[in-house]
Amino acid sequence: MNFLVFLTIAIILSSLLLIVGHFLPSRSLELEKSSPYECGFDPINSARLPFSFRFFLVAILFLIFDLEIALLFPIIPASSNNISILLPLSSVFLIILAAGLAYEWQQGGLEWAE
């Protein structure tokens, strides 16, 4: 409940700033001014560029590792009751994680420049 109230306040505050910035200035739109920025030239072709495959690979790696971190988080509440079984279980998990990283590294998935 309080979270929603805080969220609403944050939304109202930010929208207020956006609305102020929207209606306070006077405008004079023209064609040249509203064309996308390209160092003073007319845009040559569409800006929906194909991008490097490396970025896609980073996103995939992020997905895997972030998921694994999310799976590691329950260790923390679990650590307060039975700690002796914690080490072998989490070690197995960490070894799999590290082996995945090593495999990715060895296959060259982490190399940015050839």
Add this chain to the structure above:
Amino acid sequence: MDILFFIIQALAFLVPILISVAFLTLVERKVLGYMQFRKGPNVVGPYGLLQPFADALKLFVKETLKPSTASPYLFFFSPLLFLILALVLWSLIPIPQPTLNVNLSLLLVLGVSSLAVYALLGSGWASNSKYSLLGGIRAVAQTISYEISMGLILLSILIWTGSFSLKEITLSQQNCWMLLPHLPLLFMWLISTLAETNRAPFDLTEGESELVSGYNVEYAGGPFALFFIAEYANIIFMNVLSIIIFMGGGSPFSTIPVIASLIISTKAIALVFFFLWVRASYPRFRYDQLMHLTWKNYLPLSLGLFSLTLSILVITNSSPFIL
């Protein structure tokens, strides 16, 4: 009545944050100025103290425009989302009491701060300009890469404090700050926060020589001001978070209300100054060096340190700090 009280409390917390963001811009220009043997802004008001308000006024009366090819809704929604997320994050910070009492506050902080990626991606893509698209992609790749190392660094800390609540993390450091046993983690964490907030040696998203300004190149006036405020609010937030996690929050007097807040702010100011100092000292990284640093250095190292801290906990047969 309770809700009214809460609204007043939240506003009394959020408005000073916006003001502190304004003053951070002044501090940055002053510190950078003096580090380069200049004076920085000193004309508007005494010692240039009114400069940030003049800047804000200027930004909000500047003409804002949308490029003709940009996607209309996403273009204006992204800066809004960025600022909303930056403000919501602050509700969870205990100085020394959080505005929102959440049990798993650090988890919520991680989740909400990950959402900021959508704002970067949205603004970069919706501007429909080559520079902003490239800047947006770079920003997203950098932010998500460093999020992983930050998550693993946090795991090592959390396994010793035994709680996700930022307040309990502060309380667990009453006798010993986390920076003493976890010094290597502290260095990695500080560098990761620099990269996460796109600050100086890692500001590849706005590499002026190649990308002009990065994902916000098409924004002018009000929406640009939103990005600016959100970025600086995130910088202060990250520093306060580092204080709470590694340097014990209001540690020597964390139970005395006002003094604890003052101590937290003083420590945070010192860290913000460190951010500015780094900006004045170091040249920009190359993008492959940036990725090399997080994927090949921090990720394996933080994995290893996590197993080490876990093993220490098990070998000494000590349970984590429990209130």
